Amino acid sequence: MMQTTNTPYKLAQGWREELSLKEKLFFGFLFLIIGWLMLSAVLQLFDPAIGVLDFGILTVAVFGLLVGLLAVYISIWLQELLWHPFKSFRQQFENHFNKLSSWQQCILYFSVFFLLLYAVIMAMVVVF
Numbered sequence: 001m002m003q004t005t006n007t008p009y010k011l012a013q014g015w016r017e018e019l020s021l022k023e024k025l026f027f028g029f030l031f032l033i034i035g036w037l038m039l040s041a042v043l044q045l046f047d048p049a050i051g052v053l054d055f056g057i058l059t060v061a062v063f064g065l066l067v068g069l070l071a072v073y074i075s076i077w078l079q080e081l082l083w084h085p086f087k088s089f090r091q092q093f094e095n096h097f098n099k100l101s102s103w104q105q106c107i108l109y110f111s112v113f114f115l116l117l118y119a120v121i122m123a124m125v126v127v128f
Contacts, residue, residue, distance in 0.1 A: 021090075025073040032066040 019027070039062060043050050080087045089096070097105065 021076065022073070025069065025076070029066070029069050029073055032062065032069060036062045036066055 080090075097108075100108065
């Protein structure tokens with residue numbers, strides 16, 4: 001006797017409905033690496049006379065995204081590796097965040113924003 005299920009075909013093949021955060025970051029990182037490596041070939045298709053300086057300047061933004069994504073991926077990986085409660089907190093963050101009042105959510109949002117802005121400014125001070 002054959003038993004039927006309501007599982008979609010791709011789920012029956014072992015696919016999940018949504019990728020985890022680590023998988024999204026990994027595939028984004030992989031996409032940026034491939035894009036950064038392919039950028040010179042694509043630029044030379046548009047302009048065969050492109051020089052090394054043009055290629056270097058135009059890839060700075062892609063390289064910055066690559067390094068930023070790598071920093072986020074490594075920090076999440078280290079937080080989950082070194083501090084195990086962070087993984088369960090991150091999985092239930094939306095539930096915890098929605099329990100806050102609106103002014104607490106705003107304070108949390110703007111404090112994270114300004115701390116990230118401060119980190120970028122301090123990184124620029126170190127570089128330059």
